[in-house]
Amino acid sequence: MREETKLSLSLLGVAAVALAVETLTMRIFSFVFGYHFVSLVISLALLGYGAAGSLFSHLPRWFKENIPYFLALFLLLFAGGLIFLPLDVYQFWVNPCNWFYFALLLFLAFLPFFAHGSYQLHIFELYPVSFPRFYAANLVGSSLGIGISYLILIFLDELKALIFLALFSLISVRKNRKFLPLFLATGIILFFFPGEIFLSPYAPSQAIKEIEGNQLLETYHSPAELVEVFYTPYSRLASGLSSNFSGFPPPSWTLIYDEHQSQLFPIFPDFSLLEHTLYYLPVDIFSPVRILIVEGRGGLEGYLASCLELEKLDWVVSSSLFVSFLKDYPLFCSEPRFIFPRKFLAQEEEYDLIFLEVPIPQAAIFPGSFSFQEDFLFTVEGMQSVFASISQGGVAVFSLFLQNPPAVLPKLINLIKEAWEERDGLGRHLVIVKNLDFALLMVKKSPWEEKELGGMKERVAKERFDFIYYPGIREEEAETVFQTQKRYYQIVENVLSAKEIESVFDLRPPRDNRPYFSNFFRLEQLPEAWINLGKRWLPFGGSGFWLVVLILVLVVTLAFFLILFPTWQGEKDVLPPVRILKIGGVLTGAGFMLMEISLFIKLEMIVGLPFYTFSLLLLILLICSGLGSWRMRRGLSFREVKILTWLHPLALSVYFGFLLLFKGKLLSLPMWGSVMVTFFPLAIVAYLCGLPFPLLSQLSSTFHPRFFGQIFAWNGFLSVISSLVAYLFSIFWGLEVMLYLVVIIYLIFWLLMVFYYRTFALESELFI
Secondary structure, three states: OHHHHHHHHHHHHHHHHHHHHHHHHHHHHHHHOOOOOHHHHHHHHHHHHHHHHHHHHHOOHHHHHOHHHHHHHHHHHHHHHHHHOOOOHHHOOOOOHHHHHHHHHHHHHHHHHHHHHHHHHHHHHHOHHHHHHHHHHHHHHHHHHHHHHHHHHHHOOHHHHHHHHHHHHHHHOOOOHHHHHHHHHHHHHHHHOOOOOOOOOOOHHHHHHHOOOOEEEEEEEEOOEEEEEEEEOOOOOOOOEOOOOOOOOOOEEEEEEOOOEEEEEEOOOOHHHHOOEOOHHHHHHHOOOEEEEEOOOOOHHHHHHHOOOOOEEEEEEOOHHHHHHHHHOOOOOOOOEEOOHHHHHOOOOOEEEEEEEOOOOOOOOOOOOOOOOOOOOOOHHHHHHHHHOEEEEEEEEEEEEOOOOOOHHHHHHHHHHHHOOOHHHHHHHEEEEEOOOEEEEEEEOOOOOHHHHHHHHHHHHHHOOEEEEOOOOOHHHOOOOOOOOOHHHHHHHHHHOOOOOOOOOOOOOOEOOEOOOOOOOOOOHHHHHHHHOOOOOOOOOOHHHHHHHHHHHHHHHHHHHHHHHHHOOOHHHOOHHHHHHHHHHHHHHHHHHHHHHHHHHHHHHHHOOHHHHHHHHHHHHHHHHHHHHHHHHHOOOHHHHHHHHHHHHHHHHHHHHHHHHOHHHHHHOOHHHHHHHHHHHHHHHHHHHOOHHHHHHHHHHHHOHHHHHHHHHHHHHHHHHHHHHHHHHHHHOOHHHHHHHHHHHHHHHHHHHHHHHHHHHOOOHHHO
């Protein structure tokens, strides 16, 4: 018993480290790839656990007995790979060496999960009778690991946190302690080694350091975000500035988010500059007294509002660190609030003017990150909440950068048109003004009056801006200052008149079930993108998707050789009942991962930052599905299987329907309230989803022990694939398709189990 207790504690420590690494890797990928890539993190974890199950019998005994040491080694190797592997995402398709670096980095990220899975199997192999005790220890350790990653990231950066976890994993060492000093010394040296995660020289956080005179003023860090504030004296910023302004724009701060997204923020411009910007147009015409600024990362809206005499000014920001920056560098306006815009708009307050930034700054993107950025404000439902918050004579003002060929502008108008109550009458409410490459799109709740249009025309002519559109505009009046061949006017007219637009881009208006405003990719782009890979910059092309395709091919290949191939047997040796169990393994692997990814995306709208959402979701699924698996130690009778055939799909349908039908109510609740109301019923769903695969394991070990490896392999193989394919489903067809598919998958699974029980298992007393 004493030995089993020591092993339980050792497994608890290894599990805690592995799950902490899983959540931490999501943050690391956000630096390396410019996006959290949660699906890739889950795929690598599943690949590690599946490969452990398939390859465990081939592992030497010395490896099994020293897995905590190997876990520490793998984490140090992963940290070393992040420092020394020159993976450059900006030159991913230019230099083929990046493909090798990419594959090697993914392999290094896979190894810690392989160690965790192997350790579980090793302990279970030693004491199979004590399975419940070890499973409980593994479950508790995994749950603790999520909290540990959060706590570590409060005090350490992501790379130091990874090395710290390598040192922390050494507490699980039980044998051969003579190697402990060596590992501790190595880990401590690396911990204090002045290394950083390798980033491309073109990454904003690296490029800005190469310019003389730039100075890092402040670094804001939280478990979910990193913001660096630079003083950039040679950067003169004033988006939408008129050519009539004779002075110099002020220098700026440069804010770098997670090493890869940059935003210029001017340093205290005075009113003489602000009144010559596009932002001043709606303020001058409407004289608003209640203003809402949504995000306002460019700063000009906040400065302008601070110069006005207002009854009410609200500034809502979805970044707690940006709020900290605004508090430390005050703009003499009301204090900004950290709250997600959709939740704030659900409070249904009214404003005369709402400033919004279109979430694509100057088309500055890189492979993989562009199309997968979720945004729940720029959806049809999000725009409806914006329009509901405008007073009768109020206006919503969208600021955006223009591209050629046009992509953002037509998609934005398509979105507004879909969200507008009277789609055919949108033209009477719309005015679009531009300078060289920056535009302001203004949507007025009531139709524009002649007096308002007259004042707008005078101001635009005085500042030498350009009209793209206003009610009643003629083609010869559009885009006269900056010669752009009327391209923007033509595309606006085509959208408003419902003419079909020939475009290589996906211009469909996003919805909450497909919240990807930044996705312009269509399958037709793939051939051209392939031809031009590494030859030219494709800001709205398919180069990012080719990276996703490469990830899918690479991970599926690894999954086949590490999971499926080691347990492969000829189909002629497989019995009919085993075929049913293998199909069950396929269904449970696909169903659980499709559910996990779709719920992550859906709940991100309620919880907020991806890191927090992923951590909470993983914690609930881990604990509650583990309890369901624990329940399966007693097996299921035929009667219970028949009950679950309708109960499990019904519970899934009710919960998914609850999220879809009551999202407005959930958004109107305080953050803690919406989380509680959402995650409490999720616990029930997770518990039921923890039953199917343990049932397959029990049936296989009881009746077909020789074939359990195949069932396990197929489950792991489909889990790995589904976690990646789920994102493609959500982008092309939406989350609702995935949620319906999950219900169908589990319904088919339980029907298969009813057939299996009737045909093969009822003769056993265990299943009557």
